[in-house]
Amino acid sequence: MQRGPRARMSRRDFLLRSAGTAIALPSMSAILAACSKPGTTSSGGGGGATPTGIPLARPDAPVTLPMVGEPIPSDTPIETNATLKIYNWSDYMWKKVLKEFEDKFHCTIEWTTFNNMSEALQKLSSGQVQSDVFFPTVDVLGKLVTAELLQPLNHDLVPNLPGNMWPDFQNPFYDQGWRYTVPYTIYTTGIGFRNDQVDPAEVADKQYSILWDPKYQGKVGFYDDYREALAMALLKNGITDTNTASQSDIDIAKQDLLKLVQDNNARITINGTYVGIPESNFYVHQAWSGDMIGAQWYMPKGESPNLLSYWYPEDGRGVVGNDTITVPSSAQNPRLAHEFLNFFLDNKYATQNFSWNGYQPPLNSMDPDTLIKDGYVPKSLPEAVVRASDFENGYWLLELDPSVDQTWLSAWDEVKAGA
């Protein structure tokens, strides 16, 4: 006798019921969402307007970010036995220096990292990550302030800010009056290369075009960063507006990068400079100055760090930038966070940190002329030392209007697809 579930649910019944459940669950959430359509698509238009209502910060159009809330009072006691939560790029701070902070302030540091600014903003704005200290790039500050994710700083609690900073860095155009930020590191973007494979004179002569030289086919690379990569191609073509809204300019840059990929077999990496060049996987690579200085620690045994070279336009007309440190509005230990900011603007600790990650803070105590002599920077990398003058002529990669940003991203999609 056949035994079993002859009266089983038919496949059609099963599918219908499963589909019913699947539709019902999100629908319940939809009802809870008060039946209103969430959000709107990003607005278009240019002319400096942004969805944040804050004008786009430019060196010739400085921005004072609106005050959201009040800074903490100067007499706020330092939180003791606290856990200070830091949200930062990976491999960007020396653990030894962090340990010194822990010892000095009797606290514990909890370290959370992100891989790119988009991920960081997503997690911070959705509340997935709560931190006391956050390291944003300058192009997202307007967004962070509009969303009330940052708290204004109390400058009385960060005395190292005016005291130790370069004079040219006292009042940055992107955050007039240092309302929300203090600078962390500065950098330039140029070309890194191995001088035993590529003649420095040739790089100085060909400049950005060295990457397109068929002699180095297969041994060239550029950063997996749409703004940096396209900006390099713009500069190669003599277009100096690195925040351009011009479709034709962006197309020129895109075509040039595609040519670089197709003809010279260029690879897109994020560690090709500081790991790839020392290991000879790359002879020439787009490079952040800090990556090149940090590359010395990745040289194979027996190879001199002086095989590393870096090129940046002699007139300082290349890409420059700096990262910042901020205190999020949700900080549980805001006073300790202020101490942290002040700590990393301290000459001693900032120098220690620089000696580990290669990224230079804009401090008076750090004389660019002595960094090589003091052994922080290999002799072959004088151009990787960032000078105040670089910020006089350099080009920044700054916040774009969303529609313009989309144009950049579409071009980048095409490059990444290797079409």
Add this chain to the structure above:
Amino acid sequence: MPEAEAAVGSRRELEKRRRRAEREARFGAWYPRWYWPSFAAPATIWIAFLFVLPFYVVLSVTFGTVDAIFRNPLPVYQFWWWSGSQFVDTAQRFYGSNAFYQPTLIRTLWYVAVASLLCLVIGYAVAYYVARYGGKRKALFLVLLIAPLWIMYLMRMYAWQSLLTSDGWINDLLMFLHVIGHPVNWLEGKPITVIIGLVYGYIPYMILPIYGQLDRIDKNLLEAGRDLGAGPVRTFVRVTLPLSKQAILAGMIIVTLPMFGDYYTNDLLSGSPKTSMLGNIIDSSVIQPGQGPLAGSLVVLLMVLLLIPMWYYLRSTKRAVEMG
């Protein structure tokens, strides 16, 4: 009237008893109607929470929007407000005048086809050897086959990076054997390196189902083939291969589907856009601001593409079951 109602009630009761008796006669015991379907509950819940619900969220992102400030994906859960514009824009990247994703699609199909075939050829040979000639060492062979899976995929790919460098062991070995005259730059964006990586990464998933099937084949069937005059090759082609068809299909499905979405093999062993696969452009979109709906659209399109082999597999399995 009360008599009429009592008569109706009694008829219903009788009908109920008759059906119950019928079910008892059919199943040997009486079960409530929900009894057998309830056995599907764990799987149904599993599917609902780990597939249907997440997939609905993907659809809500795909046809949703982005927030105006951070341009994070903003899923729209109410399907009546879904917008198909991003999906259409994405689809147009695969055909038409600006179809810059088309080469990536063709490349992906090509890489996956070659890698899957290599997995099949190599995997079948290995599975055949273990099943037929493994003897007492079958368990050892199986452990050795599974051993690489003890190490996470990323770490294994990092190991391949070291092996494939210009002065790595692979070049040393090939030069020692005089297969090549000078070191090959395997890591400079070569399709063959990506395909080798895919084959290496997924081949255990091909071997295991085929081995399971081959091991279960009744040896009497092979002997019958021989007794009827078939040589080893003919026995293999006419007996072994048809009997392992379902395992081959299962293996192909298991290795092919994840290969389509793979991106880290390419990232770690190539890094060149010239070898970009669909998984790479999805990965790239996910991490860029405002690109959530694009990434979602790519995922949906990839799923539609994968429905074809899935459909073939289900159809083939159904046929095999029907044929007994």
